[in-house]
Amino acid sequence: MTQLHFNLNMDELKDAVMSSDLNALMKSVLVIILNEYMEKERDDFIEVGKYERSDNRNDYRNGYYERELLVSIGRLKLLVPRTRSGEFSTSLFEKYKRSDQAFVLSMLEMFINGVSTRKVKNVVQELCGETVSKSFVSSLTVKIDPVVRQWAERPLNVMHYPYIFVDALYTKVRENDRVVSKAIYIASAINKEKKREILGFSVDHQESYESWKKFLQSLLDRGLNSPRLVISDAHSGLKKAVQEVFVGTSWQRCTVHFLRNLMDKLPKRDSDEAKKELKQIFRMAKREDARELYQVFMKKYKGYTKYQKVIQTLDEGFEDAIQYMNEPEEYHQYIRTTNHIERINREVRRRESVIQVFPNHQSAYRLTGAILMDYHEQLQTKTKL
Template sequence: MTQLKFSANIEDLKEKVMGSDLETMVKSTIVLILNECMEQEREDYLQAAAYERTTERVDYRNGYYERELIMSLGSIKLTVPRTRFGDFSPSIFERYARYDQAFVMSMLEMFVNGVSTRKVTKIVNTLCGETVSKSFVSNLTKKLDPIVNEWAQRPLHTLTLDFVFVDALYIKVRENQKVVSKAVYIAIALDDEGYRHILGLHISHSENEEAWQTFFQQLIGRGVSSPKLVVSDAHNGLVNAIQKSFIGTSWQRCTVHFKRNIIVKMPKEGKKEAIKLLKQIFDASSQKEARQLRDQFLDDYGDQPSFQKACKVLDEGFEDAIQYLGDAIPENFKTHVRSTNSLERLNQEVRRREKIIRIFPNTQSAFRLVGATLMAYEEIIKHNPKKFRIWENK
């Protein structure tokens, strides 16, 4: 083992220890050790002690220079030895850069968990006693880009994804010196064993058929073949994109959104019993039973002028809203694939973090944060698969 010969002023160090200046003491100790480590490294590299004449010498000492090293405990200034030919480079900086990745990852984790760049800067300043600019933190978060991109493009062909849920939420982004609204498309799925998977995301200028098709083609290219159901709300562009992209797949209209669309058309007076019957329709155990209850609803309320709009909405969208009751859908899946509620909860996690940012500086920063949030949630699912299996949560 290398024996270090400490040449620093030990009396100064002892004085700081006795003075109970703990922060200064720790930093001084680290400076002392690292300086001696570098000195020993240079001697090992030269293969000769100071003023020693030997044929094995590879270079000559050439003084020192000062270099700052930022660690999680703050900034320290080291005296770095150098050689005449300049080929020597101490390993300290590379080694501690790797060691301090834990601190870097902590900063990134704060960012992913919704802590704004401004707040991250304040936390770092408090912990380290050093001034770290917002641009430094912003540049640091860009380290997430290749990680998020790799996750967003990972292959999915090894999974049997029978049920896919899609939805969009809107964010604000600065673009060409103005604030614009952009749509974030998110897709999740259930495999044939009931386990959840987060498939990916896509950001576009608007929610239209072309943008949805682009997103679906990305998913298909990564291995998503025609599922049994694609579950979503009734946005026209989305529905058209589903029908064109997934041949042989049924579209399941989200029953939660559908019931809201019907209820909003009901009159304020006398709708309590109508809502009760409406809920019974979608609690049916088969398509046959649901159709009978639908017919009963239309018989009871179809002739009332104040209910005609509600009856029209029900009648026109009914068949698309009961696909989950089909014979091809396993019984233990039916109640879980009739709405986008599971995706709505994930959207809330994204929204909670997005609200802190409020306005993203560019589209890439939005993709980075939303993607990192989805990645983090996917990791939670992977480490707790049984907890996220749908029939474990009844």
């Protein structure tokens, strides 16, 4: 009987399958092919074929665990080979984003360090099998950490960024057997080509003037030129740091946050008209028109005791909240608020909240960096503002 022999380029086959547009009837075929690919990878890792004996083998087979893979035709349930030491890792899932890899790595570290919950253990067993060694975790960090750090420290002198957004969010990190709060500082920007970028991030102590100054200075050290405008909330330490680090840069107070603050100062009753008037001030395209409405509001309500708090707050923050009006009108809707960086924060929070408490500082840095790096790359594929 004639036998047919196929000489397949497994790498090309894997790439073709992963990007295929096949229909659901091919799922069973894909499962067979992908399982076989991973089996071959394990054989190559051990350097001994199945049922063969050798004193020069690298490891021993240790069965399989199930894992789902989402491809264009749906979810595939695969049998992933594992080895006794737990050091073998298939390359099939490398198409997972770095943020997914960093996410799993954070849970593995929790598992290894004995601070895992039942939920973490279940996820680890599902993704990696029951046996996870410290050397296996180390091998993953070697792959991910340098990539994240290289991106986070890349030079910033190849592009001018006229508008920069900065913000911080808090996370919990295990440190010296205690759970402490850490601040994640993030900077994004609109570059001269009217495209958004993420410039950098840092995981440090709680928000303060010193911490903000250190973070902003790190951007300058990477070659950043002072921007025209920095947009942020009204943290006093941040505002002071911006003025000292970025010489000649104006500071724009987020109008959304400022308006919320003003609304909180208004009387609880009979203030609907005042609310509309305040909102109208910041709908103006020209600063002269905004200042005129501001003066009208101040004169109208200055004689009312119950409006003194809102008048004082408006007076103190008005000029900082209209700095965006000094810029070309085409940018106004993009630079008057911190909405852009808050969307980035939500993406970080979505993944970070599952971890709840990071096992160490580096884990927090790694996952945050991987998420931001993936998000940054998505921004580069989008059109201009």
